[in-house]
Amino acid sequence: RKEVEQDPGPFNVPEGATVAFNCTYSNSASQSFFWYRQDCRKEPKLLMSVYSSGNEDGRFTAQLNRASQYISLLIRDSKLSDSATYLCVVNANTGGFKTIFGAGTRLFVKA
Amino acid sequence: SQTIHQWPATLVQPVGSPLSLECTVEGTSNPNLYWYRQAAGRGLQLLFYSVGIGQISSEVPQNLSASRPQDRQFILSSKKLLLSDSGFYLCAWSVRASGANVLTFGAGSRLTVL
Numbered sequence: 001r002k003e004v005e006q007d008p009g010p011f012n013v014p015e016g017a018t019v020a021f022n023c024t025y026s027n028s029a030s031q032s033f034f035w036y037r038q039d040c041r042k043e044p045k046l047l048m049s050v051y052s053s054g055n056e057d058g059r060f061t062a063q064l065n066r067a068s069q070y071i072s073l074l075i076r077d078s079k080l081s082d083s084a085t086y087l088c089v090v091n092a093n094t095g096g097f098k099t100i101f102g103a104g105t106r107l108f109v110k111a
Numbered sequence: 112s113q114t115i116h117q118w119p120a121t122l123v124q125p126v127g128s129p130l131s132l133e134c135t136v137e138g139t140s141n142p143n144l145y146w147y148r149q150a151a152g153r154g155l156q157l158l159f160y161s162v163g164i165g166q167i168s169s170e171v172p173q174n175l176s177a178s179r180p181q182d183r184q185f186i187l188s189s190k191k192l193l194l195s196d197s198g199f200y201l202c203a204w205s206v207r208a209s210g211a212n213v214l215t216f217g218a219g220s221r222l223t224v225l
Contacts, residue, residue, distance in 0.1 A: 032211045043201055043216035044155070087155070091212050097143050097162055098170075099205075099214055103154030 001026050003100045006088050010106035017078045021105045023071040023088030033064055034089040035073045038104065044087055047073075078109045113138035117202045117217030124224055130175075130189040132220050134202030137183065142204040144185040145214065146177055149199040161185060197224045 006023045013019050025033075033050040048055065050062040050071055061074040071088055088102035117134045124130060136142050146158040157170045159177035167177050174193060178186045185202060199221050203214040 034213065041199075041221075043219050045216070046213055049211060049213070089214075097160055097205075097212060098157070098168070099145065099160075099212060100157060101147070101155040 002102075003027060003092055004088055004090050004102040006102035006105050008103060008105060010108055012108045012110060013078055014110055015078055015080060017109075018074065018076045019078060019107065020075075021073045021086050021088075021107075023073075023102055025069050025071070025088075025090045025092075025100075027090070027092045028066075028069060030069075030090045030092050032091045033071050035060075035062055035071075036087040036089055036101070038085045038087055040084075044101070047086070075107075078107075080109050080111060083107055083109045113204075113215070115202065115204055115215060115217040117220055119220060120218065121221045122223070124192050124222065126194055126224055127191045130187070130192050130196070130222070132187040132200055132202075132222075134185045134187075134217055135183055136204045139183070139204070139206065141182060142206065143212065144179060145203040145205075146185065146187045147201045147203065149201065151198070155201065158187070192222075192224045194224050197222055 004025050035047040036044040037047045038044040048057050050064045052064050054063045059076045063072045085104040085106050087104045090100050092098045092100045114137045144161045147155040149155050161167050161179045175189050199219050201219045202217040205212045205214050
């Protein structure tokens with residue numbers, strides 16, 4: 001089993017749609033969680049951290065369920081510029097230094 | 112402010128040739144440093160991470176090696192490249208004392224082995 005698993009997609013949605021991505025992780029001792037965004041042929045960039053209480057940043061909402069080892073990202077009112085690959089990221093050891101990326105979920109937002 | 116530099120940006124190498132990719136971080140001390148590889152259309156694979164000078168953790172057995180000769184310098188090497196070494200190599204850093212361990216990436220080095 002992979003340490004971090006995501007639905008690879010692609011998700012094809014119209015502008016204005018709401019889309020949700022899911023991610024599961026295998027190591028129950030994982031310390032911290034993130035969503036990164038990667039544009040084509042570019043480096044990944046931090047989108048947002050994920051907290052147990054859930055957190056929101058504008059149109060983006062992230063949720064963490066430690067009991068189910070499940071992370072989600074919700075994007076509301078999708079924009080063309082949201083088209084990218086979204087990477088689920090987990091710090092997988094007690095030192096918090098071993099950072100594992102999921103394979104990513106591809107999103108295409110269409111006009 | 113902190114910056115991360117990675118070079119070369121692009122390289123084409125024959126099978127069996129050596130490799131050296133370099134990464135340096137400016138504006139911080141004692142960073143955690145990472146090397147990832149991303150094959151075409153695939154996810155990021157953690158290759159090496161380092162929490163200090165000379166301290167290297169290897170995640171995947173392969174013909175690659177990493178070294179950290181200085182606090183803010185991380186080098187990825189190979190003595191003989193394989194076709195399967197082609198990919199997008201990304202260096203990243205994070206703050207040592209940070210529990211959250213947020214990674215910031217360099218712009219990447221795109222390697223094609225022919």
